Amino acid sequence: MSTAIKGGTIVTADLTCQADILIEDGKIAEIGPNLGGGETLDATGCYVMPGGIDPHTHLEMPFMGTYSTDDFESGTRAALAGGTTMVVDFALPSPNQSLLDALSMWHNKSGRANCDYSYHMAITWWGEQVFNEMETVVRDKGINTFKHFMAYKGALMVDDDEMFASFQRCAELGALPLVHAENGDVVAQLQAKLLAEGNDGPEAHAYSRPAEVEGEATNRAIMIADMAGVPVYIVHTSCEQAHEAIRRARQNGIRCYGEPLIQHLTLDESEYANPDWDHAARRVMSPPFRNRKHQDSLWAGLQAGSLQVVATDHCAFTTEQKRTGVGDFTRIPNGTGGLEDRMPMLWTCGVNTGRLTVNEFVAVTSTNIAKILNMYPRKGAILVGSDADIVVWDPARERTITAQTQQSAIDYNVFEGKHVKGLPRYVLTRGLVSIVDGEVKTREGHGEFVARAPFQAVNRALSQWKEITAPRKVERAGIPASGV
Ligand SMILES: NC(=O)NCCC(=O)O
Numbered sequence: 285m286s287t288a289i290k291g292g293t294i295v296t297a298d299l300t301c302q303a304d305i306l307i308e309d310g311k312i313a314e315i316g317p318n319l320g321g322g323e324t325l326d327a328t329g330c331y332v333m334p335g336g337i338d339p340h341t342h343l344e345m346p347f348m349g350t351y352s353t354d355d356f357e358s359g360t361r362a363a364l365a366g367g368t369t370m371v372v373d374f375a376l377p378s379p380n381q382s383l384l385d386a387l388s389m390w391h392n393k394s395g396r397a398n399c400d401y402s403y404h405m406a407i408t409w410w411g412e413q414v415f416n417e418m419e420t421v422v423r424d425k426g427i428n429t430f431k432h433f434m435a436y437k438g439a440l441m442v443d444d445d446e447m448f449a450s451f452q453r454c455a456e457l458g459a460l461p462l463v464h465a466e467n468g469d470v471v472a473q474l475q476a477k478l479l480a481e482g483n484d485g486p487e488a489h490a491y492s493r494p495a496e497v498e499g500e501a502t503n504r505a506i507m508i509a510d511m512a513g514v515p516v517y518i519v520h521t522s523c524e525q526a527h528e529a530i531r532r533a534r535q536n537g538i539r540c541y542g543e544p545l546i547q548h549l550t551l552d553e554s555e556y557a558n559p560d561w562d563h564a565a566r567r568v569m570s571p572p573f574r575n576r577k578h579q580d581s582l583w584a585g586l587q588a589g590s591l592q593v594v595a596t597d598h599c600a601f602t603t604e605q606k607r608t609g610v611g612d613f614t615r616i617p618n619g620t621g622g623l624e625d626r627m628p629m630l631w632t633c634g635v636n637t638g639r640l641t642v643n644e645f646v647a648v649t650s651t652n653i654a655k656i657l658n659m660y661p662r663k664g665a666i667l668v669g670s671d672a673d674i675v676v677w678d679p680a681r682e683r684t685i686t687a688q689t690q691q692s693a694i695d696y697n698v699f700e701g702k703h704v705k706g707l708p709r710y711v712l713t714r715g716l717v718s719i720v721d722g723e724v725k726t727r728e729g730h731g732e733f734v735a736r737a738p739f740q741a742v743n744r745a746l747s748q749w750k751e752i753t754a755p756r757k758v759e760r761a762g763i764p765a766s767g768v
């Protein structure tokens with residue numbers, strides 16, 4: 285069965301042109317003028333772009349005594365509705381659990397996915413078993429990224445020595461470490477102090493995680509990675525202090541990447557001052573929303589290229605789940621949704637305001653992360669042979685975001701009431717037309733696991749440089765005899 289997308293403007297990270305696309309067997313078969321196929325999709329007036337890739341989701345994730353509510357079915361349905369055609373989730377071993385067991389658990393959950401997916405493996409504890417299994421994960425299981433939490437003390441957090449050991453192992457394996465960068469020791473002390481002072485509401489979540497906590501940890505993670513000789517990817521970069529550490533490191537030749545979230549770009553800390561406890565608690569996530577100064581820094585980073593990717597960290601909890609933290613903000617499950625809204629919100633607040641070009645939009649929602657995760661040009665590209673993960677984007681289509689019409693299974697939306705202009709007309713996942721003018725035609729179980737090989741270019745370049753500049757013993761002639 286073939287499909288032709290006709291009459292649109294193809295936009296990729298580095299070019300814009302008028303052409304049709306012919307899709308056969310889930311792949312792009314031809315790009316050019318006057319193409320025809322079995323089914324024709326009219327893209328007149330639309331941009332035809334690589335589908336979005338969200339590299340940061342937590343679907344059905346066990347966390348803070350509960351599970352995030354969107355699973356691989358509702359989560360990927362929400363993703364497709366908003367123009368995202370691939371998600372990368374986190375396989376999370378519990379303490380002392382085998383990485384391979386955790387991976388099997390995640391494979392069991394993802395069978396219902398509507399679009400393609402991959403995983404990052406989290407390093408939540410350290411030992412010989414983890415060291416050994418990391419090799420199997422990379423060589424046999426198609427996962428080339430390992431996540432490290434510097435926060436969530438007593439739960440997911442790893443210490444510097446564990447992180448350094450794991451980063452060195454990543455360097456050996458050609459893998460990329462990812463880091464949640466917040467100083468977990470300082471956060472724990474600030475939380476205890478705030479609670480002792482009677483500060484128990486959701487706003488105290490933000491007070492306990494100031495930008496300095498994130499800036500310090502981001503810098504530490506980057507320096508540790510550099511000493512381990514491995515590139516590093518900082519997830520949910522939310523503030524100028526963290527961006528500054530990334531920017532400075534990159535200017536010094538260090539290979540590091542930063543990932544702002546759509547929530548941090550478009551929502552601010554005033555949400556936590558809302559008199560409605562539920563409203564504020566629904567927006568509790570780590571790092572918390574920041575102020576305008578930090579938002580401007582993140583936008584500038586996307587423009588300048590010092591930040592490369594916009595993600596969601598989609599980790600959706602219902603209001604009822606959030607209410608576990610009434611009277612103690614440290615028990616509010618951390619996380620917000622955003623999968624369906626990332627692309628429309630970024631288009632509206634980025635492209636429609638002139639902060640991003642259309643090509644930059646494609647780069648930060650799709651192509652850059654496909655390259656960073658080593659799955660380009662299968663994903664993140666409009667090229668012959670690429671998977672037909674395509675969004676036909678209608679810049680004139682508009683709507684007001686509301687939980688009532690969303691695909692996510694939770695009972696609210698942190699973007700409630702925001703008016704977006706720029707939405708998908710069609711969304712194709714490996715050739716399957718799954719969204720048509722807002723109508724959802726997803727197919728449960730259509731999604732496939734995307735295996736990602738270890739890195740070549742950046743890791744090899746870095747290890748070459750590290751080898752050349754490694755400390756070497758100075759050989760000296762005529763050394764005086766010792767102890768004389
Ligand atoms: N971000 C957040 O608050 N929840 C999800 C887990 C994480 O990424 O830290």
Ligand SMILES: [Zn+2]
Pocket residue numbers: 464519520570571
């Ligand atoms: Zn995190």
Ligand SMILES: [Zn+2]
Pocket residue numbers: 340341342597599
């Ligand atoms: Zn996360």
